[in-house]
Amino acid sequence: MATGRTHRPATRSRGIPEATVARLPLYLRALTALSERSVPTVSSEELAAAAGVNSAKLRKDFSYLGSYGTRGVGYDVEYLVYQISRELGLTQDWPVVIVGIGNLGAALANYGGFASRGFRVAALIDADPAMAGKPVAGIPVQHTDDLEKIIQDNGVSIGVIATPAGAAQQVCDRLVAAGVTSILNFAPTVLNVPDGVDVRKVDLSIELQILAFHEQRKAGEESAADSPLPGAAAAARKASAADQGPDGDVPAVMPA
């Protein structure tokens, strides 16, 4: 799920597989928790359980970073926290701009986890002139007109798009033109970006639809052969209208 438009070159970045990179933050979180409890070392087994992954996978993941473990003992928590942080680039400060300060943008601005890991909200940007100057999460909202200047003045390379779908591509283009090379997209649109720019997307609607698919499948199996699940409840699942149109016809469905 890296690039939105361009095919991901599966950039085996510096030898570290993409799948591993995606898990490093997970490990880091688990390690940070251990660190706060002053736990000195962890075995791959324990840490894997905490991170919700397979221990062999975890060991292989760490092996890409180097050999930081001690056989018979495990991994030094503090050392590993540092190594992963460094690998992820969290030992430096990343100024971030959020574009689109609606409900979501505001929630993101208030999001505590931002500052905690080296990310700093450098600016909030919105197209609505009425928002200009209004502080959100203690930061005054600035107008889209100044987007380029804001990016450049703050040396921002990571942008967060929380605008409506219709405005996303345009905002994206401006961000990229101004020098942003990494984008986190919350708008439900496919963003078109040039090579060298990374896009990650977060889409509630898509996640729900995927869940619905599996949910439907479960419900189907359930009625076919009675629930193979340990199910805590087999109540009146699946609420109201179970339409399920005829087959070769065009019913009405709809978009967001």
Add this chain to the structure above:
Amino acid sequence: MATGRTHRPATRSRGIPEATVARLPLYLRALTALSERSVPTVSSEELAAAAGVNSAKLRKDFSYLGSYGTRGVGYDVEYLVYQISRELGLTQDWPVVIVGIGNLGAALANYGGFASRGFRVAALIDADPAMAGKPVAGIPVQHTDDLEKIIQDNGVSIGVIATPAGAAQQVCDRLVAAGVTSILNFAPTVLNVPDGVDVRKVDLSIELQILAFHEQRKAGEESAADSPLPGAAAAARKASAADQGPDGDVPAVMPA
């Protein structure tokens, strides 16, 4: 990325690969847009471009659903919209509860894309007694005490967790015990669920960290051998200090 804790059995659900399922919502969105423009048919090439994927991949994806295309012509937009909707289970109504009505939960409640695709916010739940009764997005917030009753009365099978990390597992357990079998988790924690329960997670912090990794890599290459990118700007990237906050935990995220 289905189950949080338990290893995903790579459930080739009903023959449709997980990777394909994850793309269906993308196709559906693109098709819906075409439908609104009254475009009667699309070729795999066009649709693939709109969805940001490879055309061969798209054709193979559709082949799992059956043969809905016409050689020499393409796919019938309306028909495909219907088929995908049906496959994803969007032809039925899915009541959803959102637990944790903070900044994020409120933003989710206000999220328009919810109702649009068969999802209906059946209830908002929060642990803060002060929130009880207060309407958010036109829906009165209810107290956690009534969680089980709410789930059962509404036949809810999909739950959204937008609580702080500390409360997430507990809320999750109660949801599952009450009959929820699909969870969308916005809290930055690994959720432990029994088999048969699907968990998908959305975590802003993780996404940003992954972007930071690639950003750092780009910056590294850039200084090593001058920017191989078409880069629109090579300004003063990479900002200030190298702090690395102590950090405890992080909240979550969401789409517009």
Add this chain to the structure above:
DNA sequence: CAATCTTTGTGCACGCGTTCACAAAGACAT
């Protein structure tokens, strides 16, 4: 009806990611 042109559906090969299983490394006890 035959020829041509377009576009689907898919066989095949390749590469990434996951998992198993085990040898090597080191801690620890005697």
Add this chain to the structure above:
DNA sequence: ATGTCTTTGTGAACGCGTGCACAAAGATTG
């Protein structure tokens, strides 16, 4: 020191997902 025990690091096998490339299917034209 020597042996035992624990845990890492990784070689190897396997399976999934991706993309190429092409044959088959159907539309379309003459």
